[in-house]
Amino acid sequence: MTSPLSTADRAMRSLERNATTALVGATVAVSFSAIFIRLADATPATVVWLRMALATVLLLPFAVTGFTRGPRLARVQAALMVLAGVLLGGHFLLWTASLGLTSVAASVLLVSVHPLLVAPAARWMLGERVPLFAVAGIALALAGTLVTCLGDLRISSSALAGDGLALGGAVCLAGYLLIGRGVRGSIGVAPYSAAVYAVVALTAVVTAAAQRGVSVPSGRTLLACLALAVVCTIGGHTVYNWALKHVRALAVSTSFLGEPPLAALLALAILGDVPPLATVLGGVLILAGLAISLRSLGSDPRAPEPALE
Numbered sequence: 001m002t003s004p005l006s007t008a009d010r011a012m013r014s015l016e017r018n019a020t021t022a023l024v025g026a027t028v029a030v031s032f033s034a035i036f037i038r039l040a041d042a043t044p045a046t047v048v049w050l051r052m053a054l055a056t057v058l059l060l061p062f063a064v065t066g067f068t069r070g071p072r073l074a075r076v077q078a079a080l081m082v083l084a085g086v087l088l089g090g091h092f093l094l095w096t097a098s099l100g101l102t103s104v105a106a107s108v109l110l111v112s113v114h115p116l117l118v119a120p121a122a123r124w125m126l127g128e129r130v131p132l133f134a135v136a137g138i139a140l141a142l143a144g145t146l147v148t149c150l151g152d153l154r155i156s157s158s159a160l161a162g163d164g165l166a167l168g169g170a171v172c173l174a175g176y177l178l179i180g181r182g183v184r185g186s187i188g189v190a191p192y193s194a195a196v197y198a199v200v201a202l203t204a205v206v207t208a209a210a211q212r213g214v215s216v217p218s219g220r221t222l223l224a225c226l227a228l229a230v231v232c233t234i235g236g237h238t239v240y241n242w243a244l245k246h247v248r249a250l251a252v253s254t255s256f257l258g259e260p261p262l263a264a265l266l267a268l269a270i271l272g273d274v275p276p277l278a279t280v281l282g283g284v285l286i287l288a289g290l291a292i293s294l295r296s297l298g299s300d301p302r303a304p305e306p307a308l309e
Helices: 004-030 033-040 044-069 075-098 104-110 115-125 132-155 157-183 189-210 219-243 249-271 277-297
Strands: none
Touching: 004 219, 004 249, 004 277, 033 044, 033 219, 033 249, 044 075, 044 189, 044 219, 075 104, 075 157, 075 189, 104 132, 104 157, 115 132, 115 157, 115 249, 132 249, 132 277, 157 219, 157 249, 189 219, 219 249, 249 277
16 A cells, blocks of 8 residues: 555655646746847836736736635735845846847846856755756856857947846846745745736836836737736746745746747747857757756755755
């Protein structure tokens, strides 16, 4: 007879495998972000507030049910959700602004260096161990990032300002993921995501007002932002939020590294942006490192394995 413990272990491992598969799908979804942002043809703040407001409205029916049936939120949890929204808003605003100053490839690559911040922070704040194979995979992926960015800098050194904005977006995303990993264990994915997205939308509206950029969006902008809300936000970031309850924060952070090569391919196919050879070579390294890392990080964090202590 199978013991209850072994049955629970098998169920947990199955859930972790499903979460890893979901991370792959979410990465494909968010890879369309740069394309839709370019097609929106609007200011960064406008794109962000409209995208997140639409996502909030779409999630609202599920969020209301989750809030009414779930436990009452503590003040600390509510404050952390607000902070998560501010950080995610900072990520979107900085990264969206960077797309107007640098290439799609460089922007999405530099905004994806957050695993370097998440790995030590998750160990210190959450007690999450870092498997050695995950370290090797992240190193390989970041080497691909370096290769691609060096190739991009040869094209235009004037894009350094945009690169700096993208790096700021990476710092914000790291903080957002760490908070989500800590809070999501006691809050459903729909209420958590809707609340965070609402804060992001409010942050972007305030930013747009400060820049005197609040205006009625065009039909083209509205359609592009609706695509961002459905495909990239709900199909991408909301799935990431779901996975934060079931896998390490570093696994979610690392999965974002698959976005740059996929975004570069989509930019080539849809926008006609031809990536340099360095982007192609770097993309191969990134995807290889991502495969190694997710395979290692998707395992049971309680299992005995060599780890970076």
